[in-house]
Amino acid sequence: MHRWSASNEHGSQMQEAVTVLEQAAGTEDPAEVFTVTQKAIASALQVIMRADDSSGIIGDACRSLLDLHPKAAAAAMPPVGKLVDWMVAFQFDNECDFFTLDPVVYLPALGEKGMTAYRAKLAGITERLVPRPAADERWSSADSHHWFTLDWNAQRLAVLDRDVEAIIRTHVRDRKVARWFVDTAEALAEIGEFALAIDWARQAVDFGPGHQSLTAGEYWCTLLAEHRPGELLAARLDLFRRWPSSSTAAHLYRDAGDAWPDYRGEVTNRLASSPRDAVLFALLSLQDVPYAWELAHTLLLEDDGTWGELVKVYEKVDPLAVLPVLNRLVMRELVETGAQHYKIAARRLKKMRTLAAGSEHEAEVDWFIAELRETNRRRPRLQQEFDRAGLS
Template structure:
């Protein structure tokens, strides 16, 4: 957190301190941070986040300090092609105010020299000894197309071979940057129908958000877009977005409810999750789980469902909870033991709430059987004791 506090101070100093001094300190801080992350374990991501903040601040301080463009170009080239790490990018769009027209021309020239030296990338880029250089050149080509506000160049550099939805999403985002929302909408829409699903979902969300920003489209258009995405990718998440769009358009969900559930039934988990999470109907979700044969090993979905159904019929959830406990106890570690103990304690509370001695005895017998079966697991017995189980 000390690094982030230092960046906070630099950001706060920009409006009030000498620009040359602020840039010098920012530049030194960035250089030091890069050296640190090159040698440190950043599994928490804290150092990386601080580096990204400094990288975002650096072009602003460079512009404010009127840094000589030639010096800045030299540094940008060295940072990207000969730096201590190769997983941060510099954005020439962000540096354009500091570079000016002559600096941008010089920067393009330096990139061109490197392009001539390394040649075009082979079909298998991973097999190239210059794969890092090719990646940096490709990134800069994309960002310079945005700087030029050239829609054709943006499409050429971002859409690539158009094989995956990610390229369509990147193209749409870049087109938005140059105020070509009309083209961006089309590219996002196309990407919503292309594999892989998680990338297509991002395209779909972008598509709908772009429709929502344009005066020529209304709630019905957004509903139609969400319906087309759901038809292509019937999942609980696309169904939830369709439900939101139908509500916004003032449409009766009952008109399409059966059709949506029928489509989701191909994947019982999606149908159950949608009924529970979006429709907020635990009775229906419970029925769907049993009718559609929800995978008994899907402990997460069954556990969430059982918790929701406890308010309706507590004893009916006991077999589900017991099955999850048995599953937890196939893992010989303290975390699973604690999870099992907490679930059993919850079952005892539910049983006591019914005021039915038969249910109370049923749960206590289950606990006694588990204690006996796992009597050679002292840590399990300890967790049961901590949970005040009999």
């Protein structure tokens, strides 16, 4: 199944089979459902190792089977020793290492006795692998996958044990990556330690100016909205001041509510240095089309994509006012060659002709189209796209 289309077709069939299994889990013999699920996982892993799964359809089917497996195990209650052996073999002896198992969700099937046996298996693997490679050699080590899997299990078992110190130690590691602070916060939230989770999410924000810290800010605000709503607005303002953009401004605007006038001046001033963000905020969040149009001109907006979005809505306000903008966008599109550029230019020219119809600009637009045809007479594909758009 190296052909993409064949892989997609097979993946769709796998998804249908998974759906049948999920439905059977509630009505059929639990032992049979568990056995079939486990066999289906083995088969699915063989398939994904040899298929072009660019679309991710087969991978999604595999994940669905792996989600079903612990539930089927809890219903069937297979021998604990066999289940532990399967979990260890899946993670450490499998040719396909694309997926992980979460020991937390296997607790109902394993029980305390089974979980103790599982921990013992992991400890035995760790002993055989020592010494642990240095951090900068982790991924070049011959046992890199084993160490990754052991570390993942250590994280999940810390959550299972509700051990705050172990969660922090295993998740934040050497504190060199902002995302690891978020991982720590998410694990703490999972066990209900929301005050600590909020603190660690805030530490991720303070980590640095990178994108991971900005993303951490969204998680920080999510936690505040759920558990400390009185602190949310201050957090939104903090994030906007650190990363002024149309997105952070939009979140501040939404959460400010009636207090928005207190922040409008600061937001407007900060966004003025980024015309694209200023216009998008006015257009998408404030939904003030005339104001967005005014900003685009006064701030000398250069981003063609934003101009294109603005034209779509402002043509309903003043159809003729957008003609110069469309003219400029067409000319800039034709700086490049290629069918896609020609199609976009033709579509915009057709829009210009529609908007100008019956106005004093109608002849001017027709002349512009004719002039472009003549100037670009050596571009046959452009002429073809203009013909298709009816630009005669």
